[in-house]
Amino acid sequence: GAxxxxxxxxxxxxxxxxxxxRCDPISGHTALYWYRQSLGQGLExxxxxxxxxxxxxxxxxxxxxxxxxxxxxxxTLTIQRxxxxxxxxxxxxxxxxxxxxxxxxxxxTRLTVV
Amino acid sequence: xxxxxxxQPEMSVQxxxxxxxxxxxxxxxxxxxxxxxxxxxxxxxxxxxRQEAYKQQNATENRFSVNFQKxxxxxxxxxxxxxxxxxxxxxxxxxxGTYKYIFGTGTRLKVLA
Numbered sequence: 350g351a352x353x354x355x356x357x358x359x360x361x362x363x364x365x366x367x368x369x370x371r372c373d374p375i376s377g378h379t380a381l382y383w384y385r386q387s388l389g390q391g392l393e394x395x396x397x398x399x400x401x402x403x404x405x406x407x408x409x410x411x412x413x414x415x416x417x418x419x420x421x422x423x424x425t426l427t428i429q430r431x432x433x434x435x436x437x438x439x440x441x442x443x444x445x446x447x448x449x450x451x452x453x454x455x456x457x458t459r460l461t462v463v
Numbered sequence: 464x465x466x467x468x469x470x471q472p473e474m475s476v477q478x479x480x481x482x483x484x485x486x487x488x489x490x491x492x493x494x495x496x497x498x499x500x501x502x503x504x505x506x507x508x509x510x511x512x513r514q515e516a517y518k519q520q521n522a523t524e525n526r527f528s529v530n531f532q533k534x535x536x537x538x539x540x541x542x543x544x545x546x547x548x549x550x551x552x553x554x555x556x557x558x559x560g561t562y563k564y565i566f567g568t569g570t571r572l573k574v575l576a
Contacts, residue, residue: 391567455507
């Protein structure tokens with residue numbers, strides 16, 4: 350696609366439910382990243398994909414968080430048994446190979462856990 | 464640990480005037496990149512400017528320029544002839560390795576008409 354597309358744009362969920370956040374990167378971008386932006390904070394790295402592999406998952410906060418990428422394209426971030434502290438904006442970005450030329454970000458998913 | 468610090472939570476500038484946003488960073492890497500991103504209310508982060516640390520010349524993109532002081536680990540963003548559309552959150556970031564970025568906490572820029 351022309352840009353990085355994320356869905357849903359906003360998600361309100363009850364504590365304890367599972368949620369799936371989707372990211373569709375720019376066509377041809379082999380690298381994909383997930384970051385989390387909490388209120389008043391900078392962006393926090395979650396996970397990096399190169400193709401379908403995730404060589405760096407070091408930022409995932411707990412085992413309730415998982416992500417996958419299929420076909421070298423769409424990625425899904427899944428949060429199980431959501432907690433209130435999971436409320437944040439989840440931003441996806443993509444780039445060609447490594448990210449040092451700069452990422453292209455999507456508009457994020459605002460997750461609110463009530 | 465690598466850190467990026469933006470000490471100005473909020474700044475204001477009059478339309479058509481110039482404003483400078485501050486950023487300091489700490490890295491042990493010898494080769495790295497620095498970035499300024501703009502985040503308008505739409506939430507999409509937009510790359511404003513990028514600086515390669517091995518280049519001494521300061522990067523410039525139209526009305527946006529940086530003052531890169533490598534020894535001081537300082538990377539400030541200057542916006543000239545400020546426009547209403549420049550109002551946004553601005554994030555400074557440093558590369559960490561070949562793919563990860565470390566972001567500061569952002570500066571909210573208000574542009575006054």
